[in-house]
Amino acid sequence: MSLYPAFARPRDLGQAADIMGGLSTGAMIIAGGQEVMPSVNYGALMPEVYIDVGQISALKGIAEEDDGIHIGSSTVHRDVQDSEVIQSKIPLLSYAAAQIGGGMQVHNRGTIGGNIVSMHPLYDILPSLLALGAEFDVLRGDGETRVALADLMRDASHGLGSESLLVRIHLKPMTPGAGWSYEKLKITAGGYGSANAAAIVTLDGDKITSLRVVVGAVSALPIDISDALGGCRGQAWSDHLAEEIEEKASAEISEPLSDHQGDGDWRRAMAGVMARRAVEAAVEKAG
Amino acid sequence: MGEQKSETEGYVGQSVRTIEGRAPVMGKATYTNDINFPGQLHAHILRSPHAAANIQSIDTSGAEKVAGVVRVVTGAQAAEHIDPIPHYIDPAVFGGRSASIRCLALDHVWCFGQPVAVVVAEDKRTARYAASRIVVDYEVTTPVIDSEDALKDDAPMVVPGWDANMIMQVPFGGGDVAQAFSSADRVIKTDVKVHRFSTQPIETRTYNGVYDAGTDSVTLYGTVQNPHPLRNVLSKILRMPENKIRVHAPVIGGAFGMKMHGHPEEGLVCFLSKLIGQPVKWVEDREECLLIGAREQVHSVELAVTKDGTILGLKDHYLANTGAPSSCPGWGMAFLTGLTMPGPYAVTNLDVQLSAVVTNKPGWNASRGYGKEVTALALELSVDNAARELGIDPVDMRMRNFIKKDQFPYDSPTGLIYDSGDYAGVMQKALDAIGYDEWKVKQEKAREEGRYLGIGVGFELTPEGGTLPGTFVAGYDSSTVRVAPDGSVRVLTGVTTPGSGNPTGIAQIVADELGVRLNTIEVVQGDTTTCPYGFGNSSGRSTIVGGGSAAKAAIEVREKIIKVAAALMEVDEESVSMKDGIIASGDKTIDLEEVCYACYTRAYDVGSVIEPPLEATAMFKPGLVRHTPNEKGQINPYPSYSNAAYVAISEVDVNTGEVKLLKFSVAHDCGNVINPILVEGQACGAIMFGIGAAMAENITFDENGRQLTKNFMDYVMPRIGDVPSIDLSHHDSPNPVNYKGLKGAGEAGVGGSAAAIVNSVNNALTPFGVMMTETPLTAPRVWSAIQAAKKAQPQRKVA
Structure with missing residues (x-):
C-alpha cells in the first residue's frame, strides 16, 4: 500500500524477470489496465510498484507455428477477435473474445492475459481456453515453464502468483469439421x-x-x-x-x-x- | 444554435434544440468538480462500517501523521462549531417524530455509511489513505433491518430516546369503507412489495466550500437543486446569517431528486473551509452515491369489487422502510404514496394508512416519482391481479373505473383536487399506438410455438408542482427578464435545471412573449447572488413556475420596449408589433437594438415614457392549491396532475427467467407542450427508470445491515440495448389555471412503466398461474416463480 507508487517499464522479458525477482510483494503487473485501474480508482488496490509490461514486444501478437498457435499475453481482445488465424483455426476463441463485456474501449485496451490471470469467475475467456486445452508459457525468475490451464486450475491458489508473468498462450487448431x-x-x-x-x-x-x-x-x-x-x-x-x-x-x-x-x-x-x-x-x- | 422554428408560429410547441445542451455533449460544460481554487483542499469522509453501534473512542493520530494531511475532524470536534442540519421537511411540523441530524455522528451511528470523521488533505488520495488510519472503537449493537421487525415490541430503537421506530402513522381516505366491502362480490388482496432502489446520476454529488476571510463569508459551489433554500439551511448549520452565504450550482449532470439538500457533506465542506481558511472539496464516489435509498415499501392492497370489475372500495395499510433519519426530504415520499391513492380511479371509499418506519439502513432522499411511482405500482399490480381473478381484461377493468373526463376538477378522497384529465383517452391512445388487439393475436400464436409473450398496461397519476405549508417546498417562483442596450435578453430565474432542458422551455416562452429570437436569450439559474429568490427544481415545477413567472416579466418589459419604439417612430403604441426582434408599425420598422439603446440612453426625451432599465421581476403562483385544511383536515398541495398510460410487450424465456422487452408505448398528458422533444426525452428517460426498477436495480444488505451494493457491477441500470422501441404520443388536457395550461413533464412515468412491465411478465406467465407482485423481477426470481408454479400445478400442461 503506497501513496507514491513507483513505475517500472521493462523493455524485454529479461528485464521483467529481473524486476519481478528483485521486488517484494506490493508490485503489480499492468498491461491493458482494464482489471487494475478500476480497483486503483476505487481505492481497493494501492500498489507499491506498477510493472508495465505493455511495451514488451515478445508479449504481443498471434503466430501460427509448427506446434500450434501462440497468442502473446498482452494481445488485446480486439486483435483476438479480428485475427484471421484465430477466426479460421480457433473460431470458438474469436467468438468468445467478442462476448467480453464493457464495450469497445475494453476490447481495444484489455488483454487476453489480463483476462486470464484475474481468474475472475464471470469472465469470458477461460471457459473456451479450458475447452480448447490451452497451455501457458509462464516466466518466473528461473526461466519459462509450460503449464496446462487445466493443471493450473486444479491448483488451490488458482493463479500464477505475483512472481510470475504469463507470456503466451498455446493452442492447437480445432479439429476441422468440429x-x-x-x-x-x-x-x-x-x-x-x-x-x-x-x-x-x-x-x-x-x-x-x-x-x-x-x-x-x-x-x-x-x-x-x-x-x-x-x-x-x-x-x-x-x-x-x-x-x-x-x-x-x-x-x-x-x-x-x-x-x-x-x-x-x-x-x-x-x-x-x-x-x-x-x-x-x-x-x-x-x- | 439552430433556429428550427417555422416562419409563422412562435417557439412554444416546437421541438427546438436545447440552448444549454451543446456544452455537455461536447464535453465543454463546467461541472462542480471542474472548479478549483488556489489552495484547493480535498476531503474524505470516514463512514461507519456498522448499521448500529456506539462510538467509544476515535483515535485520529495515525491519520494526522500522514504527509499532506491538513486536518482531521471528528463529530465531537465539529459539534463545537456547527449545529444540526435542519430538515427539508421536518416531520415534527406534521405531527411526527423528528431526529436531530448532524454532519458527523456524535457518539452513536444508526446506519452503515454514516459519516463519522473527515480528513482534509492536499489531494484526494492522501485524504482517503489517511482516513484508513483512523481507529474507531465501536460497540456494535443489534440493528433493525426490516420494517416489520422494526415495529415489534422488543425491537431495538433506531433513534435513542424514541418510543417507536416510526416517523409517523398517517391515515388517508374517507367514504363508507365497511359498507363498500360488505356489499362487494369479491375482496381481492394483493401484497405488493417494492424494493429499495434509487437514482444514479452520472455526476455524483460534489461540494466545494470556499471561505473568504475578507468578508467573513462562504460560498458553496455544489450539485444543488435548490440553492436558495439550502442557503437558509447552511446559515443554521454554520451559525452565519444568510447574507454571508452564497450557493452556486454550476451545470448539473443529472439530479432526479437526489441533489435536493439535507446531506451532511453540504454544511461540512463550508465548515471545514472556514475552519482551515482554504477551499475544501468533497466528491462523492459511486459507493457513497448508492447509500442513498428510496421507495422501499410493503403494501397490502384489498380491492372490494363487483363481478364486472367495478371497484367499490380500497384498503391499504402499508409500511415504508425509510431507513435511518435524514434531513433530506426522502421520507416525504412515503407520505405522497398514500396521498395519491387511489390514483386515477373513481373510488370514494378509501382506507389507506401509512406507517413511515425507521430502520438501520441508510436514509432516503427524494427520487423521481417522489412516492407517486409506488402508488402506481401498488395500484396497477393490484388491478391486474383483480382482473385476472375476475376473468376480465385488465384494460376493461381500468376503463370501467377511471375518473371520467367530465368529472374534473375532481375531489379525491384524500383531499387532492385533480385539475384536469382524460384518463380513458390517454389509455386508449397508448393501446392504439402499440396495437393492443394485434398483440393479443400474436400472443396466442406464440404460445402455440412454446413462446411466452406478455402484454401489460400501467397508468400513473403524477401530481406536480407540489407545495407543503411551512417548508421550502414552495408552489411559486420568480424570474427576472433583462434586455440589454444591444437588445440581447437575459432571464434570471429561481428555478434550476437538473439537465432536463427547462432553460430552453423558459427561453421559448420568453421569446414568444417578448417577441425576440430564441438565440438572443440567455437563461441564468442556480445562483443565490444573481438570481431572484426561488425554490429550484423539484416536483416537475421548473417550466410551470419558471416559465410562468418569466412570461409575466417578459410581458412587462415588452410594454416598455413598445412604448419607446412608438415614441421613436412617432406612431400609436397600439399600432406597434414586435416579433422575432423586429418592431413594426404599418410599413415602418425599427431595429430592436436601436429601441433598447434609446431606452437606456434617452431617459430625458423619447425614453422618458418608461422607467429604465429594461428589466422586470415577476412571480408566478399556480392556483388550485389549498393549504387551509378542509373539514377532514385535508390539504391539496398540488396545482396540477400529469398522467400517462404505458403498454409493455415482453417475452419471457421460461427456461432461464429472462425477460426481453419487445415494444413499449406511452401516451402522456402534461398539459400543453412547450417543447415536444424535451417532453419525449423525459418520458423515455422515465421508461428507462421503469425498466431498471422492474427488472434489475436493487440495493441489498447483509443480515447485519451492511450494504452489499457498491458499484455499477452490483447495481445494474438498463443500457440502451435493454430498451425496446418506444411509441410516444401526447394527449393533452390543459391545466385550467396554469400559464399555458402546463402540468409538469419531468417526473412522471417511473411507476407506470415499471407496472406495465411487471404486468406484462405476469400476463406472459398466465398459463403457469404465475402472479409476481414483488419487485424487481430478476431472472432468478422469474425462474423460481415458474418452478414453484410448475410444482404446485403439475397437472397443468405447459412448456
Whole structure:
C-alpha cells in the first residue's frame, strides 16, 4: 500500500524477470489496465510498484507455428477477435473474445492475459481456453515453464502468483469439421454474465464422437464437465439427450456462486441450460 | 444554435434544440468538480462500517501523521462549531417524530455509511489513505433491518430516546369503507412489495466550500437543486446569517431528486473551509452515491369489487422502510404514496394508512416519482391481479373505473383536487399506438410455438408542482427578464435545471412573449447572488413556475420596449408589433437594438415614457392549491396532475427467467407542450427508470445491515440495448389555471412503466398461474416463480 507508487517499464522479458525477482510483494503487473485501474480508482488496490509490461514486444501478437498457435499475453481482445488465424483455426476463441463485456474501449485496451490471470469467475475467456486445452508459457525468475490451464486450475491458489508473468498462450487448431459454441446468459446489457458454457463437438454422421463442455460463471472457476457427459458419445442429438445434458451439467455444480447475478439454485440450473444450448448449437454447426 | 422554428408560429410547441445542451455533449460544460481554487483542499469522509453501534473512542493520530494531511475532524470536534442540519421537511411540523441530524455522528451511528470523521488533505488520495488510519472503537449493537421487525415490541430503537421506530402513522381516505366491502362480490388482496432502489446520476454529488476571510463569508459551489433554500439551511448549520452565504450550482449532470439538500457533506465542506481558511472539496464516489435509498415499501392492497370489475372500495395499510433519519426530504415520499391513492380511479371509499418506519439502513432522499411511482405500482399490480381473478381484461377493468373526463376538477378522497384529465383517452391512445388487439393475436400464436409473450398496461397519476405549508417546498417562483442596450435578453430565474432542458422551455416562452429570437436569450439559474429568490427544481415545477413567472416579466418589459419604439417612430403604441426582434408599425420598422439603446440612453426625451432599465421581476403562483385544511383536515398541495398510460410487450424465456422487452408505448398528458422533444426525452428517460426498477436495480444488505451494493457491477441500470422501441404520443388536457395550461413533464412515468412491465411478465406467465407482485423481477426470481408454479400445478400442461 503506497501513496507514491513507483513505475517500472521493462523493455524485454529479461528485464521483467529481473524486476519481478528483485521486488517484494506490493508490485503489480499492468498491461491493458482494464482489471487494475478500476480497483486503483476505487481505492481497493494501492500498489507499491506498477510493472508495465505493455511495451514488451515478445508479449504481443498471434503466430501460427509448427506446434500450434501462440497468442502473446498482452494481445488485446480486439486483435483476438479480428485475427484471421484465430477466426479460421480457433473460431470458438474469436467468438468468445467478442462476448467480453464493457464495450469497445475494453476490447481495444484489455488483454487476453489480463483476462486470464484475474481468474475472475464471470469472465469470458477461460471457459473456451479450458475447452480448447490451452497451455501457458509462464516466466518466473528461473526461466519459462509450460503449464496446462487445466493443471493450473486444479491448483488451490488458482493463479500464477505475483512472481510470475504469463507470456503466451498455446493452442492447437480445432479439429476441422468440429462444431463449437459459446453460450452466455447475460440478463441485462450492462450486467455481467450469470452463466456460460463453451462446447466443442465432433460428429460421425449424426452421432457424437467427441464432446468437450466447460461451464463458467456459476462457480469460483469454470468447470470442465466433459467427463461427466462422456455418456453422450455415440448418441445422436435428441430431446432426451438434451435433458440428460442439462441434468448432468447442473449436477456437476457442487458449490454454485450466489451473488448479485443470482442465487445458487438458479445458477446451478442455468449451468444446465447453458450446457444444453451450447451442445445443441455445436452439434448443429458440426459436420 | 439552430433556429428550427417555422416562419409563422412562435417557439412554444416546437421541438427546438436545447440552448444549454451543446456544452455537455461536447464535453465543454463546467461541472462542480471542474472548479478549483488556489489552495484547493480535498476531503474524505470516514463512514461507519456498522448499521448500529456506539462510538467509544476515535483515535485520529495515525491519520494526522500522514504527509499532506491538513486536518482531521471528528463529530465531537465539529459539534463545537456547527449545529444540526435542519430538515427539508421536518416531520415534527406534521405531527411526527423528528431526529436531530448532524454532519458527523456524535457518539452513536444508526446506519452503515454514516459519516463519522473527515480528513482534509492536499489531494484526494492522501485524504482517503489517511482516513484508513483512523481507529474507531465501536460497540456494535443489534440493528433493525426490516420494517416489520422494526415495529415489534422488543425491537431495538433506531433513534435513542424514541418510543417507536416510526416517523409517523398517517391515515388517508374517507367514504363508507365497511359498507363498500360488505356489499362487494369479491375482496381481492394483493401484497405488493417494492424494493429499495434509487437514482444514479452520472455526476455524483460534489461540494466545494470556499471561505473568504475578507468578508467573513462562504460560498458553496455544489450539485444543488435548490440553492436558495439550502442557503437558509447552511446559515443554521454554520451559525452565519444568510447574507454571508452564497450557493452556486454550476451545470448539473443529472439530479432526479437526489441533489435536493439535507446531506451532511453540504454544511461540512463550508465548515471545514472556514475552519482551515482554504477551499475544501468533497466528491462523492459511486459507493457513497448508492447509500442513498428510496421507495422501499410493503403494501397490502384489498380491492372490494363487483363481478364486472367495478371497484367499490380500497384498503391499504402499508409500511415504508425509510431507513435511518435524514434531513433530506426522502421520507416525504412515503407520505405522497398514500396521498395519491387511489390514483386515477373513481373510488370514494378509501382506507389507506401509512406507517413511515425507521430502520438501520441508510436514509432516503427524494427520487423521481417522489412516492407517486409506488402508488402506481401498488395500484396497477393490484388491478391486474383483480382482473385476472375476475376473468376480465385488465384494460376493461381500468376503463370501467377511471375518473371520467367530465368529472374534473375532481375531489379525491384524500383531499387532492385533480385539475384536469382524460384518463380513458390517454389509455386508449397508448393501446392504439402499440396495437393492443394485434398483440393479443400474436400472443396466442406464440404460445402455440412454446413462446411466452406478455402484454401489460400501467397508468400513473403524477401530481406536480407540489407545495407543503411551512417548508421550502414552495408552489411559486420568480424570474427576472433583462434586455440589454444591444437588445440581447437575459432571464434570471429561481428555478434550476437538473439537465432536463427547462432553460430552453423558459427561453421559448420568453421569446414568444417578448417577441425576440430564441438565440438572443440567455437563461441564468442556480445562483443565490444573481438570481431572484426561488425554490429550484423539484416536483416537475421548473417550466410551470419558471416559465410562468418569466412570461409575466417578459410581458412587462415588452410594454416598455413598445412604448419607446412608438415614441421613436412617432406612431400609436397600439399600432406597434414586435416579433422575432423586429418592431413594426404599418410599413415602418425599427431595429430592436436601436429601441433598447434609446431606452437606456434617452431617459430625458423619447425614453422618458418608461422607467429604465429594461428589466422586470415577476412571480408566478399556480392556483388550485389549498393549504387551509378542509373539514377532514385535508390539504391539496398540488396545482396540477400529469398522467400517462404505458403498454409493455415482453417475452419471457421460461427456461432461464429472462425477460426481453419487445415494444413499449406511452401516451402522456402534461398539459400543453412547450417543447415536444424535451417532453419525449423525459418520458423515455422515465421508461428507462421503469425498466431498471422492474427488472434489475436493487440495493441489498447483509443480515447485519451492511450494504452489499457498491458499484455499477452490483447495481445494474438498463443500457440502451435493454430498451425496446418506444411509441410516444401526447394527449393533452390543459391545466385550467396554469400559464399555458402546463402540468409538469419531468417526473412522471417511473411507476407506470415499471407496472406495465411487471404486468406484462405476469400476463406472459398466465398459463403457469404465475402472479409476481414483488419487485424487481430478476431472472432468478422469474425462474423460481415458474418452478414453484410448475410444482404446485403439475397437472397443468405447459412448456
